[in-house]
Amino acid sequence: MNRGISRAGKAGLRRQGARIVAAGALGTAVLALAVTPAFAKGSVDLTASPGTVSVGHTIHVKGYGDSDDEQYAKFCAQERTGTRGAWRNVACGRVVEVAAKDATVDVKIKATHRGVVQFRGVLYAVDGPHGGHPVADIHTSTRTVRIR
Numbered sequence: 158m159n160r161g162i163s164r165a166g167k168a169g170l171r172r173q174g175a176r177i178v179a180a181g182a183l184g185t186a187v188l189a190l191a192v193t194p195a196f197a198k199g200s201v202d203l204t205a206s207p208g209t210v211s212v213g214h215t216i217h218v219k220g221y222g223d224s225d226d227e228q229y230a231k232f233c234a235q236e237r238t239g240t241r242g243a244w245r246n247v248a249c250g251r252v253v254e255v256a257a258k259d260a261t262v263d264v265k266i267k268a269t270h271r272g273v274v275q276f277r278g279v280l281y282a283v284d285g286p287h288g289g290h291p292v293a294d295i296h297t298s299t300r301t302v303r304i305r
Contacts, residue, residue: 199224203234203278205300216266216302218247221259222280224294229253229283231291232260236276240301244277252288268304276300 203220210216222232233249248264260280268274277299281291 199226199280199295201232201278201280201295201297203276203297203300205276205302207302209303209305210268211305212268212271214268216268216274216276217264218266218276219261219263220278220297221261222278222295222297223255223259224280224282225255227255227280227282227294229285230255230260230294231281231283231288232262233279233281234262234264234276235279236266236274238270239273240275247276249281252283252286254286268302271304274302274304276302 199222201220201222203218205216205218207216218234218236220232220234222230224230229252231249231252234247235244236247237244247266248262250260250262253260262278278297279293280295282294283292284290
């Protein structure tokens with residue numbers, strides 16, 4: 158008496174095993190997608206011109222920003238003297254609904270001292286259309302202006 162599994166039975170077990178492996182791989186892929194964090198898309202840009210300016214002349218700082226992660230935001234231009242130290246807000250644009258348009262800032266600053274001044278833009282998320290509790294979301298790279 159032969160107690161082994163027939164050839165047809167072995168082929169069925171192989172197919173069933175392949176189905177289990179495929180279902181396990183699919184489940185792992187779905188789990189990986191569910192656990193992976195979603196990254197919001199946003200963009201910011203700031204220009205400071207000219208690159209070199211004389212004392213007493215103006216520096217034009219202009220920028221914009223938007224983020225898919227925020228409903229309301231405002232964009233601010235910041236400056237610092239030299240290449241180290243604390244940043245301070247120079248000017249901020251209006252609070253906007255980001256889905257409707259970009260948050261912007263446009264300001265002219267008078268160069269008062271010789272040396273280096275750096276500028277950057279910061280997009281702040283705010284609680285509502287009237288502002289309230291700003292939280293820095295994205296910032297631009299630094300723009301350097303030399304004052305002679």
